[in-house]
Amino acid sequence: MKFENEMKIEFDSKSQNEGFARVVVAAFVAQLDPTIEELADIKTSISEAVTNAIIHGYEMYPGKVYIYCKIVDDVIYVEIEDHGKGISNIEEARQPLFTSKPNMERSGMGFTVMEAFMDNVEVESVEGCGTTVMMKKTLLSLRATKEEACNE
Amino acid sequence: MSLTYEIKHRNMIVRLDAEIDHHKAEEIRDRLDQLIAMNSIKVLIFDFSNTVFMDSSGIGVIMGRYKKMKQMGGDVGLINVNSNIQRVLKLSGIYRLVKNYESVQDAIKRLV
Numbered sequence A: 001m002k003f004e005n006e007m008k009i010e011f012d013s014k015s016q017n018e019g020f021a022r023v024v025v026a027a028f029v030a031q032l033d034p035t036i037e038e039l040a041d042i043k044t045s046i047s048e049a050v051t052n053a054i055i056h057g058y059e060m061y062p063g064k065v066y067i068y069c070k071i072v073d074d075v076i077y078v079e080i081e082d083h084g085k086g087i088s089n090i091e092e093a094r095q096p097l098f099t100s101k102p103n104m105e106r107s108g109m110g111f112t113v114m115e116a117f118m119d120n121v122e123v124e125s126v127e128g129c130g131t132t133v134m135m136k137k138t139l140l141s142l143r144a145t146k147e148e149a150c151n152e
Numbered sequence B: 001m002s003l004t005y006e007i008k009h010r011n012m013i014v015r016l017d018a019e020i021d022h023h024k025a026e027e028i029r030d031r032l033d034q035l036i037a038m039n040s041i042k043v044l045i046f047d048f049s050n051t052v053f054m055d056s057s058g059i060g061v062i063m064g065r066y067k068k069m070k071q072m073g074g075d076v077g078l079i080n081v082n083s084n085i086q087r088v089l090k091l092s093g094i095y096r097l098v099k100n101y102e103s104v105q106d107a108i109k110r111l112v
């Protein structure tokens, strides 16, 4: 039997909500009993994507950030969506150290962090319409526990 | 918990906030630049002992202060960096420029 659980949140593109967003997702994921490291990976990746939506997507005009989160067995799936300005060149944007805002002391490492800490990261974006970042991570801690239980 | 600092001679040890993200980074950067200028700081040591979370915004803060301190003939070091934060820092290649030290004493000995 498959275990499934989903949730959605929507909030204003204010930097105060960066902390709120990662804590909500972490609390949702906590039901899978992740390791401290897995939880840190997920929180950091959420923080990167939400920050991008706020400072890059909605740089000029405020808007809403949408998070959809789904658990299927030991896999956690997260989508972070904004209806902001979009990304004209996704390949370039994903390069380590690439930033369109060097004057703001952005490091250009956001996508690199997401790619390192999640198993899979996909980006969909339409200029003038917005961006969705889709990330997936299998919690190995849970898989290991299950396999142990099966072997007993 | 927010930023606290200690200045000895022209060395400043800054104990950073519990969470360093984009929201906090701007505030931290402004505060640090003010303290560096007011006290003619030569060596800046980032103490992460209170810090439980940092994303890539923190890399920007450290890199920005590193460039600034180097321009003025100073230097920057890190202490008490936990493993999760180290993983973020490693990705950026920042360790080619800024190092972790065992203690405040160790950092000051090597950087001053």
Ligand SMILES: Nc1ncnc2c1ncn2[C@@H]1O[C@H](COP(=O)(O)OP(=O)(O)O)[C@@H](O)[C@H]1O
Binding pocket: A048, A052, A053, A054, A056, A057, A058, A082, A084, A085, A086, A087, A093, A094, A098, A099, A100, A101, A106, A107, A108, A109, A110, A111, A112, A131, B056
């Ligand atoms: N949601 C988004 N909307 C528009 N542009 C984005 C979005 N996310 C990322 N980008 C673009 O991709 C670049 C790289 O993002 P990232 O790796 O997080 O680095 P940084 O945020 O430090 O600039 C950004 O500088 C920006 O130009």
Ligand SMILES: [Mg+2]
Binding pocket: A048, A051, A052, A109, A110, A111, B056
């Ligand atoms: Mg970013």
